Amino acid sequence: MARTQGSHAGITGPRIREAALRLFAEHGFAAVSMRQIASAVGLQAGALYNYTPDKQALLFSLMKEHMDDLLGDLSRLPSQDAPQARLESFVRFHIAFHLDRPELVFIAYMELRNLTPENFRVIEGLRRDYEDALERILSDGVAAGSFEVADTKLATLAVIAMLTGVTTWYRPDGRLSVPEVQDLYWDMVRKSVSA
Amino acid sequence: MARTQGSHAGITGPRIREAALRLFAEHGFAAVSMRQIASAVGLQAGALYNYTPDKQALLFSLMKEHMDDLLGDLSRLPSQDAPQARLESFVRFHIAFHLDRPELVFIAYMELRNLTPENFRVIEGLRRDYEDALERILSDGVAAGSFEVADTKLATLAVIAMLTGVTTWYRPDGRLSVPEVQDLYWDMVRKSVSA
DNA sequence: GTCTATAAATCGATAGAC
């Protein structure tokens, strides 16, 4: 089955998503026009609608794939270790994953309010699943006497907020390497939930 | 000097700022039109330009005032105490201040990219002043042997990120009171910088 | 100080040619 002349299916789609990702992260979903996205890929605006039914679906698709990747990678972490080891794995994973895709992280947080209600519920549910995984580690650690945490739900949100904040300041050419950042954050998290 | 008929100077201005604040926080700066703001205050769009030269100045004004309030209140905290006491004051202050104005906090972080370059530099400088105040506390504590922090700059950003995250989940009618939240976060912060 | 009216530009999305 030969491709139609001028067709770039399989390559144009991803390029559109990458351009949208970059532009949404830089200017915000509402501030970016379909014409801007098309221009960044070398297309006219109308051609975008061969790849997405509308602008909203493009945003949702980016966020959904991001959350699926996050939960997919998370599920591959060792889950039989002691709570302290699982917490360390979580901390190092969270930092590495988020530093690897700062634009997606930014969008997944900043553009929640630009999702339609039903799309919002989907993303919010996935986010909740992720939080629950960390809370489970903390609860197990408290039950085992490894951690001393007065409120596991609050501690979960506090740790995630602390770790995710790394994307706001980390620069690859900066003072610290990723492993150094992981070590420093792990040290703080470890102490914050210790007895 | 009698006021012109129909004039509401001194009351309309603040009402416009409050409406803009609420709408920006809910939908984002770029997604809110001057007509929406005017409508929320019972005006036509043109009337807004008696109070702000343009939409950008309205956003900047909200963010600038917020940062000035933050630094003003911060400067009134006791600064002669021991590092541990100063850190506790900072943590409790940060939480109380931010929970008291979640919409401004949200905007001051989310809409940075919608500021013009010169306006961005102003806000970024004030934010840096605030971070420096916390880093000073941590550095003093390390020098005094009260804290054990491997990297005071990273610890500063980590603590601020953790604390500011409270605005994303706290609800006044929720499970925890503000003092309870302050206690829980202070416990985690205290341990995270301890020896 | 607020209004109506409007300028000038841009928006998302669609239709139809190729």
Next chain:
DNA sequence: GTCTATCGATTTATAGAC
């Protein structure tokens, strides 16, 4: 699959009456 052209709505901001 991409193009040109366009619809209809909306945008910021301004001009001028009152």
